Amino acid sequence: MTKPRRISIFGVTGSIGESTVDLLQRTQGHQVVALSGGRNVARLAELARTLRAEVAVVAEAALLPDLRAALAGSGVEAAAGPDAIIEAALRPADWVMSAIVGAAGLAPGLAALTTGATLALANKESLVTAGPLMLATAAQHGGRILPVDSEHSAIFQALAGEDMTAVERIILTASGGALRDWPLEKLSSATLQDASAHPNWAMGQRITIDSASMFNKALEVIEAKEFFGVMPSQIEVIIHPESIIHSAVGFHDGAVMAHLGAPDMRHAIGYALNWPARAPLPVARLNFAALGKLTFRAPDLARYPALRLAQEVMQAGGMAGAVFNAAKEVALDQFIAGQIGFMQMAHLVNATLGRLSADPQLGKVASSLDDVLAIDHLARVTARELAAGLTKTA
Numbered sequence: 001m002t003k004p005r006r007i008s009i010f011g012v013t014g015s016i017g018e019s020t021v022d023l024l025q026r027t028q029g030h031q032v033v034a035l036s037g038g039r040n041v042a043r044l045a046e047l048a049r050t051l052r053a054e055v056a057v058v059a060e061a062a063l064l065p066d067l068r069a070a071l072a073g074s075g076v077e078a079a080a081g082p083d084a085i086i087e088a089a090l091r092p093a094d095w096v097m098s099a100i101v102g103a104a105g106l107a108p109g110l111a112a113l114t115t116g117a118t119l120a121l122a123n124k125e126s127l128v129t130a131g132p133l134m135l136a137t138a139a140q141h142g143g144r145i146l147p148v149d150s151e152h153s154a155i156f157q158a159l160a161g162e163d164m165t166a167v168e169r170i171i172l173t174a175s176g177g178a179l180r181d182w183p184l185e186k187l188s189s190a191t192l193q194d195a196s197a198h199p200n201w202a203m204g205q206r207i208t209i210d211s212a213s214m215f216n217k218a219l220e221v222i223e224a225k226e227f228f229g230v231m232p233s234q235i236e237v238i239i240h241p242e243s244i245i246h247s248a249v250g251f252h253d254g255a256v257m258a259h260l261g262a263p264d265m266r267h268a269i270g271y272a273l274n275w276p277a278r279a280p281l282p283v284a285r286l287n288f289a290a291l292g293k294l295t296f297r298a299p300d301l302a303r304y305p306a307l308r309l310a311q312e313v314m315q316a317g318g319m320a321g322a323v324f325n326a327a328k329e330v331a332l333d334q335f336i337a338g339q340i341g342f343m344q345m346a347h348l349v350n351a352t353l354g355r356l357s358a359d360p361q362l363g364k365v366a367s368s369l370d371d372v373l374a375i376d377h378l379a380r381v382t383a384r385e386l387a388a389g390l391t392k393t394a
Helices: 015-024 041-051 061-071 082-089 103-114 124-141 150-158 184-189 205-213 215-228 266-274 305-316 320-336 344-356 369-388
Strands: 006-010 031-037 055-058 077-080 095-098 118-121 144-147 167-174 235-239 245-251 256-260
Touching: 006 015, 006 082, 006 103, 015 041, 015 095, 015 266, 031 041, 031 082, 041 055, 041 061, 055 061, 055 082, 061 077, 077 082, 082 103, 095 103, 103 118, 103 124, 103 320, 103 369, 118 124, 118 266, 124 144, 124 215, 124 320, 124 369, 144 150, 144 266, 150 167, 150 215, 150 245, 150 256, 150 266, 167 215, 205 215, 205 320, 215 235, 215 305, 215 320, 215 344, 305 320, 305 344, 320 344, 320 369, 344 369
Parallel strands: 006 031, 006 095, 031 055, 055 077, 095 118, 118 144, 167 235
Antiparallel strands: 167 245, 245 256
16 A cells, blocks of 8 residues: 655646546545646635645636635635746655646646656656656656656556566557548548547547647657657557557567556556555456457558657657647647647648757757747747648638
C-alpha cells in the first residue's frame, strides 16, 4: 500500500484530474496541497472542499471573486491566474499531477520539478515543447517524471527492468479517432461535432479532436523520443481500433512486450500514483474470449498528415517542437471557432513551421522557460497571421 503523501493536482476539473480524484478517494491518508482548474469554479470549489485542499486556484484571474465566494467558510485558500498556479506548484508536495491541457501546463510542471517532487505527467505538450529542459530540471533538483499518457505509461511499464540498448523499436498504438473510417475525400467536410465523438475514450473536446486529426499521436511520437531517448526512426504508429493494446516495445531479439487493458485512464494514473508498487485498481478486467480478436492497420499519412509533420519536427530538433505545438493549438482554436476546416489544421501547422524554419532561434535547444515562451509566442502570432489568409474549405 502506498504510504500517505502530499499531493497536488493541476487540471483537477478535467477528465484526467477527475480520474485522479476518484483514485485518491479510494485511499486513505493523503494530504492534498493544491488544486487548479479552468473555468468550472463550482466543481473546483466542490473538489477543494471534499479533498480539504490547502489552496484552490482558478486559471482566470477574473473568476477569483466567484471562487472565494464558493469556498467561503471552508478554510481553503483561494487564488487565481497563471502566477498563482505557479506559486501553488512551488508548494512542497511529494506527488504532483500535471493535467493542464496545452502549453499552459509547462510552467507549473517545471516549478513542481524544482521542488524535487515526482511529476505525474499527463500534459504531453511539456516534453514536446521543452523535453531537454524538463528532464534537466528533474535531474538537477532530484525530481522525477512519470508518464501518465496511456501510451507512454505502457512503454514505461514494458521497459521495467530492461536495458535500453536492447530496444529496437517503440510501437505507439492509436485508436484512429472519431473519423477513422470516413472516406478520405469526406474529411475536409468534417464538422466540430463529427470530430468530437471518440469511439473508445471519454476525454475532453480538445484532445478528442486531436485524436481525430492524429495530432495527439504526433505529439506522443515527439514525447516518446524525448522521454525515452530513442531515435525518431525507432518509433512506429499503428492503428488499433479496439484500444486494448496501449503500446508496445520491440527488442533486438525479436520479442515484443505489450501492455493491454481496458480503455480507462485510471490504469496509467494508478500506476504513477502507486509506483514503484502496484495497487488494486477499480478498472475492468479483460475477458479475452469476449474480445475475440484485435485488429491493426498502418496509418495513412494522407489521412493523418500530422504524423509526417512530427517526423519533420524531430529531424529539425531545437525548438521545432514548441513551434509545432503552438501552431497546433492555434489551428485547433480556429477549427473549433469554425474559421478553418478539419484538414486545414495540418496545412496551417505546416505553413507555420515553414515560415519560421529560417529563424535562428528554432535550431537552439531551450535553456530556460523564457526561451520556450518566446518561440511559443512567435509561433502563435505567425499561425494567427497565416490563418487569417485561409478560406475555410468544405
